[in-house]
Amino acid sequence: MTINEGDFIKISYTGKLEDGSIFDTTNEEVAKVHNIHDPNGRYGGDVIIIGVNQMIAGLEEDIKEHEASYKGTVSIPPEKAFGAHLSKQVRDLPLKRFEQKPQVGMMVQYEGKQGKVLKVMGRHARLDFNIPMAGHVITYDYKIEAVLEDLKEKTVGLSALYMAREMDIEIDGTVARVNVPLEFNYSQHWLNTKAQMALDMLKYTELTEVLYVETYTEELLKPDPEEPEQTDDEESDESESDEQEAGVE
Known part of the structure; x- marks a missing residue:
């Protein structure tokens, strides 16, 4: 079965940079091995709608050339992946703007954007606000698991x-x-997302109505049981243990 615009497909994949480092995967074991595991993430494959910009252009173009159950590899240039690395996104900022002194390689938040510290020079730090994959040729190993x-x-x-x-x-x-x-x-995230999710369901399937149902019961609304208060002796013992671990004499 060929892949067409509007199709729902399930795809598994692993994305790599030129040096072989993995930045994204639907395989949980691969994520753990390469230290990119998200304990709150979901693994096992993603459901994507073809033709609605839910994936990078180069990957979608390659998928549309194949059929369900296809397994292969594609290399994607920056212009069809995550874009060029922009010099204007690299900025020198005074250290006084940071709550703590930045270190090379550290990821920091500044004015709502995340940047990587490239170097610290005297009273300034150089940050790169490009996304980490910008400017790179991206390689995806992927499999079209199914057309839903x-x-x-x-x-x-x-x-x-x-x-x-x-x-x-x-x-x-x-x-x-x-x-x-x-x-x-x-x-x-749910408050920001639920309208778009419903819109996609209505626009790309035969659904005519999406109902969001919230259910409340007394049992569900019960607060979590409070932890018992520690005695002075227990607090003292924990304090001594913490000091020993931190090397405090």
Whole structure:
């Protein structure tokens, strides 16, 4: 089955830079070995809609040349990957602007952007605010696991793409009932994402309505049990232990 615009596909992949270093993968074991494991992430493959800019252009172009179950490798130039490395994104900033002295290689937040410290020079630090993959030729080893046809698989897959977990979704004809986990109510990401997720479900599937259902019970709303207070003796013992570990005499 060839891959076309609007298709929902499940893809597994590993992305590498020219030096072979891995920056992204759907394989949890690979992520652990290469120290990029996210304990809150979801592994095992991503569900992607072809033609809606959910992946870099070069990878999508290669996918559309193949069929389901294809497994291969593609190298992608910067202009079809993460863009060029821009010199204007490299800035020298005075050290007084940082809460703590930056060190070479450190990732820091500044004015809402994340930058990597390239060098520290006297009273200034040079930061690179380009994304780490900018300017690099990217190589993807990937497999098209499946082209999805089932409506529930499509919607559950989209929920995992947006929220890094498969949500509980019930399908009744052309209506999707999405059961929202209680903890999502405290997630700014969920508040920012749920409208776009519903829009994608409505636009790219036969759904006509998406219902978000929040369920509350007394049991669910019970606060976590408080930890027992420590006695003075226990606090003293822990303090002595901490001092010994930190090398405090």
